[in-house]
Each structure stands twice: as structure tokens, then as C-alpha cells.
Amino acid sequence: MALPAATKVIQWGGSDVYKVGGKVFAICGLSGGLSFKVTEIGFVALTEGGPARQAPYLHKGSWVFIELHAADDADITDWLINAHSLIAAKLTKAAKRELGLA
DSSP, rough: OOOOTTTEEEEEETEEEEEEETEEEESGGGGEEEEEEEOOHHHHHSSSSSEEEEETTTTTTEEEEEEEGOOOHHHHHHHHHHHHHHHHHHHHHHHHHHHHHO
């Protein structure tokens, strides 16, 4: 919640869903772990020999799933910062200005 303009809602069977500008960048609680947006390179790095796998229910757009106990807090923080940035970058200029991201 310390990320700029981040919001949290409870959706999809009680999962904590984190958004920026109304767009999801991370989901906690889905299948007991954390799902988040990554780049295509990040997807390969985290799923091929890394601690993650393809996120369930999110088969489009490079989303990964990780068990929370499978990574340290610093890595999770970095991944969430990157996920937030990826989604925020896709917002319109007007939305970025309105949210204080421009």
C-alpha cells in the first residue's frame, strides 16, 4: 500500500487485489500465494528454474504465481514495485496526472 496510488479491494473469493488506476497489478490469496504482473523476460526468469509458475486464471500477459514462503521479503517487495510500475505505465496520461504519477 506504500506504492503511489495503490488501492486494495477484496475480490474473487476473498483475495486481496491490489490495483493502480483501477487496474490489477497483484493478487494475494489466490491459491494460497501471490500472483503479480511481470515482463516477458521476468516471466521466463521466474518460471524456468525460478521460484514461480504461470499464475492460475491469468494466462495472458505475463503473470506469475509464487508461494509466499518460497521467496524472501526483499524479492517480493521488488517484484511488487515492478508489477505496479508495469501497470501504471499503461495508464493514460490523464489518469497518471490525476493519480499523481506523471
